[in-house]
Amino acid sequence: MAEKIHRVVYEPDGRTLFVPDGQTILEAARGAGIHINSPCGGTGTCAGCRVVIPEDPPPPTETCLRELTGEEIRRNVRLACQTRVHKDLRVVIPEESRLGDQMILTEGVEGAVALEPNVRKTTIPLPAPSVSDQRADADRLLDGLAEQGLADLRIDVKVIRELPERLRALDFRPAVVVIGRDVISVERPGTSDACHGIAFDIGTTTLVGYLMDLGSGKVVAVASRANPQAAYGDDVVARIEYCGRTEDGARRLHDLVVGALNEIVSEACRKAAVKPSAVYEATVVGNTTMNHLLLRLPVAPIARAPFVAASASAHSVSARDLGLRIHPRGRVYTAPLVASFVGADTVGVILATGMHTSDRLRLAIDIGTNGEIVLGTRERLLACSTAAGPAFEGARIRYGMRAATGAIDHVDLVDGRLVLHTIDEAPAIGLCGTGLIDAVAALLEAGVVDPSGRMRASGDAGALAPSLARRIVGADGETGFVLADKDETRSGHPILLTQRDIREVQLAKGAMAAGIAVLLDEYGARAAALEEVLLAGAFGNFIRPERALAIGLIPPVPLGEVRFVGNAAGSGARMLLVNRNLRRIADDVARGVEHVELSLRPDFQARFAEAMFFPAAGR
């Protein structure tokens, strides 16, 4: 059951996306940061996402027929949220379906948020002082800001120290940068258009930064790095232990992550031709340990019963205090946490998927080194965290790697023949998370791996097609499957998936599946009651829902109810960057979610053992 990928061209920008079969035009656009108006969140009720498909449009769905006029249908208008891609298409987004400059939005997974960033930059012409207007410089500036609707602001003494000289050098026509209620910078105007922020998703294994233009709400560059803390431990518990046994260990881990974030800032700024000093605010989502190491909060109590964090609240701290090299008086907002092992990344997933506002019973799975799982509706949300391990981010997998150029990101079995796809179609270097899921699913489907996770030995390959059988080899005392022959790889050596790799996947998916089972129990629902399953993760490419089902990463639900939502935690960070009001909602979400502590559940281990099996192939 190879999945087809279609080419969709979005006009008027002419951007080409490769869209998995069956995804909607709106979903695909969102995933790529193409902004289509969707106030209802893509539920087919507002008709805001009208698009035109000039050539050979798909037949209108029932919702399209209800929401659009006959004349519109005749002119090949369709709703982007209702129209699924089953072939190559050209889609024209008309003016009225684009998001205007006044409220260009960044996409959440589940809809758009208004552009109301916490950072505002504006040029204020002030009257020069005179004997009849002797107002102090700072008060004059605050009055000027209040006249432009920015009332009730403050200026720190440190800013005022430079203010008199600055104002006079600028002839009292400064560009002013405000973060929250604080005036943080007074600059030469003309730079007033350059107002940027960066949204970070700080994962245990992978760091991603989205540089955003806060004037437009658009992502202007993305950069990522492996989390260099990984050298001191694969997972959060190992890192906490490292801090416990090493003097200055926590300081070192802090410095490492900040160093990598600074590289991300540099790279993203270089790509977008933005000065780091024009980046005024960073937002951060990350698990509790990542959050605490970044903020230099003590981590020891996180890992020790009763597992208590130092602070679960949101914080806004000085970028300089953390060592982050954006504007020196810039701020870093860290989103609130739920519990010691359910962090701000989960809050980001909830915000991005809108689970806190939805009546539909949904399950969201954020696949990282920890697997965070959220279940519920706006009435009640449960969350837990499982130690899935970093397998899906490439660690502990023999040829594992991050989603980067040369990573095998898709593996298909077409007519018994293996078809690989690599990122940027470069010679293969290794296997990223989506490739790993695909490969395991393909080997299960082909019978190379059985539901217990055992890989056929090379002597036992007789039942397989010869093209597959020849790929089973012995490797360093264990069995392996040659995914890429030596002529397909950059190194000239074959790339294998080994028996041990399969076991890592089993551990990871078993932990997640067991966590899901416990949450469903606690909620009092059965998997069949799920109205939607959302797969999230910083994979850099699409997880294909049917593959996640095939390996049992998610409970058996109909395929149409499974949706891959990309890096939803990162989407949450972006939404928090462009909309300050969402921060209060984040506080409410973080406080409202019920945390289920799996380690306290006597049934967890048994369920874990059960869940390590793969579903029987062909189910």
Added chain:
Amino acid sequence: MAEKIHRVVYEPDGRTLFVPDGQTILEAARGAGIHINSPCGGTGTCAGCRVVIPEDPPPPTETCLRELTGEEIRRNVRLACQTRVHKDLRVVIPEESRLGDQMILTEGVEGAVALEPNVRKTTIPLPAPSVSDQRADADRLLDGLAEQGLADLRIDVKVIRELPERLRALDFRPAVVVIGRDVISVERPGTSDACHGIAFDIGTTTLVGYLMDLGSGKVVAVASRANPQAAYGDDVVARIEYCGRTEDGARRLHDLVVGALNEIVSEACRKAAVKPSAVYEATVVGNTTMNHLLLRLPVAPIARAPFVAASASAHSVSARDLGLRIHPRGRVYTAPLVASFVGADTVGVILATGMHTSDRLRLAIDIGTNGEIVLGTRERLLACSTAAGPAFEGARIRYGMRAATGAIDHVDLVDGRLVLHTIDEAPAIGLCGTGLIDAVAALLEAGVVDPSGRMRASGDAGALAPSLARRIVGADGETGFVLADKDETRSGHPILLTQRDIREVQLAKGAMAAGIAVLLDEYGARAAALEEVLLAGAFGNFIRPERALAIGLIPPVPLGEVRFVGNAAGSGARMLLVNRNLRRIADDVARGVEHVELSLRPDFQARFAEAMFFPAAGR
């Protein structure tokens, strides 16, 4: 007309005060920090200040007869605000007239303010974390504070960094210090009673600090220093010029004043046996230049037309940032300013005298190196500043000194004979401000100095009593008057008042009198319309109103309408320390006062020249 001083013993504390003849029991008590209930502000309308005078009480005033019962009068009850001291007295303050612990107050000049300090210290017993209560440490603490009515607080990340270890060491029963909305310290309980603040009056010439127990609202120690910045200029303009021509000059002046404030903190803490780390907040009043040098704000534009300050707002800054050695996370609140030459000291005077709430037309004169003058009612307040010079603080006067041990603070002419009083009755060292005013008044009265300010030459002393005539001597080419003979002084040399000293007094009082005249003009009132004249200044001892009238420091009004209110600016700083709500009122006052720029008034110089004359003696 020598003034008599009476001994008044206040029971039950047994404190003895030396009270100038005619002062009320309430005024004298306020001046010494003895708290008598006076919600009406001492206007005789609330009968709250009932006291008992067991032995030979003064006859009841009309107001006493109206407000008290016949039985009370018979039991020797009197109203403290209505009963003037004309002889030695013993006064018993009954329980109901004392201010209870719930709302112990500090005295403003004009009344009491409730004890609602910005700093709060409280011990919070918290539930220890458990698997069924996994709240993060910081959130647990905030929840506990909210339960005690301290809601909506914040904890800075820097405090949280130490919190987990601290809470566990204290078995989750910490004493918590809150400043404004910020938790700044988590400490061992048992120290929870020790919660102090310090109120500073930062004058151009004199620095005063009042260490206060914020649990009781009482001043527990006072310390003062000469402002060491004076080495770089007598007045603010000279210091601003110094900063302009010297690299790091502003930094040096900052360091000097902070060094002296730290000495004041040390001395006051030593006197009261308080640890500096238990002093959590400082409040500061001072003129605009003193404020800016303390905050390290640029001062150059203050002295350059159009005379604009960097900031006139109140600020709350980190004590550590300023280098003030109180609690390292303590805060320094600087009161708001009116204009470049009318500072927070003036705001303090207004708050302390209640001019912003009064319907009576009053004039307040704050005598310092700058003379600040306020005129008006709650409907309209005008203020100006005059460059009076530091004569009344001892500078530019040959034998001038601060009010300290050995300073001649009172000079009387009794039957043609000079009677001196020195502080602590020590051998005379020099002459402080009140002594200077007294001495000039005495010499005017005796005819030694004529209304033009000319001192009789020794050859021209024939008309004087021989006991005075012999005191006129030549001194370094000018005429001088021997105030203290060599056997009365510590040095063994006589202490003189010279012709030049008289000229300094004329300049100072002339500047103030001219400022008063301009304000009255601007207000459209004549001196006769004044209902009260308030004399303020950090004199350390009483100015006697009749002497201020005698030298023409204040306009000719009936003696009963002149009142010395002590260091009203310092009172304002104390009130701001013990009552956080007053800070908003201070903002309103600072914004509401109309500043009159004397340098822009064409009539000022002529009035100044006029006002340098002394009133004719015996008027």
